Amino acid sequence: MQPHRGRSGRIATATGSLALLLLATACGGGEDGKGATAKGSPTNVSATVAAVVAPARVEVIAGLTGCKVKIRTEADELREGVCRTKRGDYLITTFPQEKLKVTWLDAAAVYGGKYLVGTRWVVSAKPELLEQLRPRLGGEIQQLRGVGPTPAP
Structure with missing residues (x-):
């Protein structure tokens, strides 16, 4: 049986997941596979964060x-x-x-x-x-x- 984590545990888990996502996004490739978008700008972390937390x-x-x-x-x-x-x-x-x-x-x-x-x-x-x-x-x-x-x- 898993222990009940409560609200602070859920927040910590969500924060950790978001941090991992940001790290993976920042290190990952863009549309051209070179870590930048086709227009040469850095990979857009804001849009990735919005896709995760915006709903x-x-x-x-x-x-x-x-x-x-x-x-x-x-x-x-x-x-x-x-x-x-x-x-x-x-x-x-x-x-x-x-x-x-x-x-x-x-x-x-x-x-x-x-x-x-x-x-x-x-x-x-x-x-x-x-x-x-x-x-x-x-x-x-x-x-x-x-x-x-x-x-x-």
């Missing part, structure tokens, strides 16, 4: 983007926080389950637009700001189609 907390994602977030929605199915910065305003939404994120994206598709989407999180902002945030957070920029006629070329 749980809006505050973690906001911290990675340099924002002090204001929580706007606190519900069982999602949490939303607003960031107001010099670069622009954006909304960070996290979900306790991936299927809730998929449902949210399906509903947002009615409005169209681009979103930065990661594991159990979505960032809503102007497309140029999403491009700036992506290197820090990782994820994929997704174009959602709106309802109604599309504008003529």
Whole structure:
């Protein structure tokens, strides 16, 4: 039987796991296998950290983007926080389950637009700001189609 570790034990385990991940990421190769990305910049540790810890907390994602977030929605199915910065305003939404994120994206598709989407999180902002945030957070920029006629070329 394993002893009960309690909250401090879980925090220590999570911290140790994150430290190992950061070490492995810093020492590992980038997209070209030479420890750097294709553009020659160092491997992006922030995006790797976001992929590991971001699903749980809006505050973690906001911290990675340099924002002090204001929580706007606190519900069982999602949490939303607003960031107001010099670069622009954006909304960070996290979900306790991936299927809730998929449902949210399906509903947002009615409005169209681009979103930065990661594991159990979505960032809503102007497309140029999403491009700036992506290197820090990782994820994929997704174009959602709106309802109604599309504008003529």
